[in-house]
Amino acid sequence: MADQPRILFCHCNYARVVPDEVKQGVLDGLCQSGRAFEAVADLCEMSARRDPALKRLAAGEEPVKIAACYPRAVKWLFGSCQAGLPTDRTEVVNMRELSADDATAAVLNDMVDPNLPADGSVASTEGEKKI
Amino acid sequence: MAIADETTLRIVLYEGEGAASLDAADRGATVTALLEQGYAVTCAGAGAVAPADDSALLVLGRFENGQAPEAEDANGEVSVAFRDITGLDTEGITALVETERASTQSAKHGEWKPWFPVIDFDRCTNCMQCLSFCLFDVYGTDEDQQIQVQNNDNCKTNCPACSRVCPEAAIMFPKYKSGPINGDVVSDGELNREKMKIDISALLGGDVYQMLRDRSQRSRSRFSKERSSDKALGERTKCLTKLAAEADIDIPLEVLQSLPSADEIAKKAEAANAKAKAALGSQSS
Ligand code: SF4
Numbered sequence: 001m002a003d004q005p006r007i008l009f010c011h012c013n014y015a016r017v018v019p020d021e022v023k024q025g026v027l028d029g030l031c032q033s034g035r036a037f038e039a040v041a042d043l044c045e046m047s048a049r050r051d052p053a054l055k056r057l058a059a060g061e062e063p064v065k066i067a068a069c070y071p072r073a074v075k076w077l078f079g080s081c082q083a084g085l086p087t088d089r090t091e092v093v094n095m096r097e098l099s100a101d102d103a104t105a106a107v108l109n110d111m112v113d114p115n116l117p118a119d120g121s122v123a124s125t126e127g128e129k130k131i
Numbered sequence: 132m133a134i135a136d137e138t139t140l141r142i143v144l145y146e147g148e149g150a151a152s153l154d155a156a157d158r159g160a161t162v163t164a165l166l167e168q169g170y171a172v173t174c175a176g177a178g179a180v181a182p183a184d185d186s187a188l189l190v191l192g193r194f195e196n197g198q199a200p201e202a203e204d205a206n207g208e209v210s211v212a213f214r215d216i217t218g219l220d221t222e223g224i225t226a227l228v229e230t231e232r233a234s235t236q237s238a239k240h241g242e243w244k245p246w247f248p249v250i251d252f253d254r255c256t257n258c259m260q261c262l263s264f265c266l267f268d269v270y271g272t273d274e275d276q277q278i279q280v281q282n283n284d285n286c287k288t289n290c291p292a293c294s295r296v297c298p299e300a301a302i303m304f305p306k307y308k309s310g311p312i313n314g315d316v317v318s319d320g321e322l323n324r325e326k327m328k329i330d331i332s333a334l335l336g337g338d339v340y341q342m343l344r345d346r347s348q349r350s351r352s353r354f355s356k357e358r359s360s361d362k363a364l365g366e367r368t369k370c371l372t373k374l375a376a377e378a379d380i381d382i383p384l385e386v387l388q389s390l391p392s393a394d395e396i397a398k399k400a401e402a403a404n405a406k407a408k409a410a411l412g413s414q415s416s
Pocket residue numbers: 010011012013017018041042043044045068069070073074077305306
């Protein structure tokens with residue numbers, strides 16, 4: 001991928017589902033890296049509020065890396081606010097599943113591995129739904 | 132409380148020309164403090180950031196001579212303010228930002244735990260079961276009769292019950308503890324389990340009340356002189372809790388306790404069913 005990805009970090013403020021050491025580790029890594037990034041307090045709250053800022057965060061031509069939780073959840077938190085993320089160039093780094101080191105490395109790696117569920121797919125471990 | 136459709140104040144932490152850089156520790160402490168207060172922060176550095184929109188912008192920096200530049204949007208469309216943070220600790224910075232937030236009428240975060248259903252429209256078949264099930268008017272339909280989450284702040288915190296009635300495992304609560312409700316991928320095994328689950332609508336709206344009536348009949352005959360509303364509530368709670376535990380539906384006690392009365396449930400269920408039928412009817416026409 002030619003373009004350096006834009007980075008978005010979710011601090012998951014209002015629940016303890018992302019381990020503190022992982023989100024703090026990733027945030028520290030970003031702050032030390034000298035890279036530009038966007039950080040938001042809680043994507044869930046922004047989505048609940050239908051915050052127009054989600055459109056800004058989803059817009060742009062460059063690939064996007066999002067440090068948050070499960071790609072299926074992130075896709076539809078944006079999607080339900082008419083702020084669809086580009087499935088061909090968005091990678092969600094799941095801080096619920098990765099260690100702080102692995103998540104930081106994935107966020108700062110310029111290679112983007114798009115992993116949002118494809119539109120119209122059931123994002124299942126087996127098979128695809130026809131709609 | 133009704134959460135408003137408001138935007139978050141966008142803060143830019145500026146370290147470019149005309150401002151001093153922060154060291155990594157100060158940058159980290161500043162960004163963390165702002166996030167904990169619910170703000171969105173853009174850290175300018177190497178690489179792209181999200182494009183500008185028409186939301187209010189607050190630019191913080193350690194500006195030369197402690198003097199923040201005076202600037203405004205040439206078109207007058209965006210509120211832009213620059214503030215100097217030289218010498219301020221994180222408390223001072225968040226206090227300064229809170230004053231700006233209030234003056235721009237941007238969203239105030241953190242007053243509500245964002246617990247609400249998120250629909251995976253790749254999976255949803257628009258069957259309206261969630262709409263018929265929910266007693267708190269969380270669901271509705273849009274002008275195309277597509278299911279929508281309309282009143283997400285009506286949702287009962289930590290209650291994932293509606294995700295259990297969805298036959299397609301299409302309802303997520305991203306802050307739930309486990310998959311697939313938290314957004315993790317759905318295995319075919321899990322999907323089959325969802326399809327076979329008990330009819331929780333009946334459990335909450337019907338059987339529970341029948342059971343309560345039976346129990347209350349029995350207890351009336353035994354303790355007719357001792358009945359009090361507290362006791363009735365205690366019984367209802369015990370009964371609902373037992374049923375919820377048996378059915379493994381993970382509904383918090385507060386939610387069970389705050390369920391409307393049987394009559395209200397019947398009325399709400401009827402209204403929701405009518406809405407669902409109308410939506411389904413217009414889909415098939
Ligand atoms: S999107 Fe995921 S990481 Fe972000 S606030 Fe919601 S649950 Fe937390």
